[in-house]
Amino acid sequence: MNAKWWQRGIFYQVYPRSFQDTNGNGIGDLEGIRERLDYLVKLGIDAIWISPIYPSPMADHGYDVSDYCGIDPVFGDFETFDRLVEDIHAHGLKLVLDFVPNHTSNQHPWFLESSSSRDNPKRDWYIWRDPAPDGGPPNNWVSYFSGSGWEFHEPTGQYYYHAYLKEQPDLNWRNPEVREEMHNVLRFWMKRGVDGFRVDVIWHLIKDALFRDDPPNPDYKPGDPENNRLIQAYSADQPEVHPVIAGLRRVVDEYPDRVLIGEIYLPVSRLVTYYGEDLGGANLPFNFQLIGAGGHAKDLSKIIMDYEAALPPGGWPNWVLGNHDQPRIASRIGPEFAPLAGMLLLTLRGTPTMYYGDELGMEDVPIPKRATQDPWEINEPGIGVSRDPERTPMQWDASPNAGFTTGTPWLPVSPDYAQRNVATLDADPRSMLTLHRRLIELRRSHPALEMGSYRTVSDEDEVLVYLRELDEQRVLVVLNLSREARTFTLPEEMSAARALLSTRLDDPDRSGPEVRLRVHEGIILEIE
Numbered sequence: 001m002n003a004k005w006w007q008r009g010i011f012y013q014v015y016p017r018s019f020q021d022t023n024g025n026g027i028g029d030l031e032g033i034r035e036r037l038d039y040l041v042k043l044g045i046d047a048i049w050i051s052p053i054y055p056s057p058m059a060d061h062g063y064d065v066s067d068y069c070g071i072d073p074v075f076g077d078f079e080t081f082d083r084l085v086e087d088i089h090a091h092g093l094k095l096v097l098d099f100v101p102n103h104t105s106n107q108h109p110w111f112l113e114s115s116s117s118r119d120n121p122k123r124d125w126y127i128w129r130d131p132a133p134d135g136g137p138p139n140n141w142v143s144y145f146s147g148s149g150w151e152f153h154e155p156t157g158q159y160y161y162h163a164y165l166k167e168q169p170d171l172n173w174r175n176p177e178v179r180e181e182m183h184n185v186l187r188f189w190m191k192r193g194v195d196g197f198r199v200d201v202i203w204h205l206i207k208d209a210l211f212r213d214d215p216p217n218p219d220y221k222p223g224d225p226e227n228n229r230l231i232q233a234y235s236a237d238q239p240e241v242h243p244v245i246a247g248l249r250r251v252v253d254e255y256p257d258r259v260l261i262g263e264i265y266l267p268v269s270r271l272v273t274y275y276g277e278d279l280g281g282a283n284l285p286f287n288f289q290l291i292g293a294g295g296h297a298k299d300l301s302k303i304i305m306d307y308e309a310a311l312p313p314g315g316w317p318n319w320v321l322g323n324h325d326q327p328r329i330a331s332r333i334g335p336e337f338a339p340l341a342g343m344l345l346l347t348l349r350g351t352p353t354m355y356y357g358d359e360l361g362m363e364d365v366p367i368p369k370r371a372t373q374d375p376w377e378i379n380e381p382g383i384g385v386s387r388d389p390e391r392t393p394m395q396w397d398a399s400p401n402a403g404f405t406t407g408t409p410w411l412p413v414s415p416d417y418a419q420r421n422v423a424t425l426d427a428d429p430r431s432m433l434t435l436h437r438r439l440i441e442l443r444r445s446h447p448a449l450e451m452g453s454y455r456t457v458s459d460e461d462e463v464l465v466y467l468r469e470l471d472e473q474r475v476l477v478v479l480n481l482s483r484e485a486r487t488f489t490l491p492e493e494m495s496a497a498r499a500l501l502s503t504r505l506d507d508p509d510r511s512g513p514e515v516r517l518r519v520h521e522g523i524i525l526e527i528e
């Protein structure tokens, strides 16, 4: 099968502020990523996605870009960037950058121009509206990070729209000049060797042309984040977004072998429309269905089958367990289930994206109020929206600050770092890290796991069993999601089966048609 690298490969997200600091300022940098490439090669991943590294006032830690064609000095410069690209490629890896097209920083020269007067040529590059008749905001759209999505601009007497912070004004993607300028940004980075882009909030790019109010969300409960009050029926996911994405894709396809990934939080039926007409949209619309999922076997098998059924013909699936905006998987489901989640992610059909540190079983770290960094937590304190807990420094070894920095880390290091770190887990044949390496090795050496079909075999008694099959190769994955030991009896046509790997990393107890699973155990078998 003639698969692309991004279909066979495994993506690994690096949150650059937290990966490896090399200059002692407590913030990770590009040189730090370069120094850790051997680790990533040994882990076995294929592509690195780095969260934004562009010049930014850091109101939202880099998701507020003030120059799309630069490197923020906190992360390095073009010399370190070019060296990183070269080394990534020399290590046989690919590099995907974060592209943040929905909004700029309010310090971006375009916004400074746009806000300078109503007749500035760049006025229409952003979304400016007159006040409502009562002088209030033009409509009811809310900011994701709380409060109105509209900010009044006294000097020019209009409001501008910001789906996130007021320091992140939304660009007007209906304006052809904006599109052209942003296309050139993509070309700029591809010429520098970048292999693709993860596009931030791609489903937000186009808003309702009539600026209609979003309807109230009947499921909203007091205590929920404010952005949950409304259903984003008009402020996002508009049909006109698809030609815009097709435009981005055409630019990406001007260069050979690149990938376009879209960040999309939508129900599956909407999500799959982002593959675009004739698959001319995102190559991989990020599939976050596992992020909100509970741990019941039936629920998981439904999620998987619904997603598989919704995919357009030829649309390549993908799975994500965590990222820098979500509580860590080990904290969401409990550390005892985290090895099973790793086995699931790395044996499903479709490209897996891992989040840095999940391969160590890193957990959310409680952040004292005075150490809070996340602007969302600062705006809506105390209701649990902070994203700082999942952004703490990578744990490399047992030395001070887990080997992340010689300075003061920008977020506290997890208190468990003396035991849970790369150096310690690397030396332990039964560790979470070893499990991830073995899973990746297995995926790589079994075409059925990389490219084969998916079929649920059973989801009874909290044991999820599925078959991955390609040509003559059949691989069965058996995950015990219950809280006790379980036995799964192999169907007759699968009774000759050899265990390849257990989450316990020992020899699973098996003979005859019965697969005996210990508590929290997952086993991968090859059917002979």
Ligand code: NOJ
Pocket: 060, 063, 064, 100, 164, 200, 201, 263, 324, 325
């Ligand atoms: C999604 C990013 O992943 C998140 O971290 C950021 O705050 C928002 N988009 C705004 O760019």
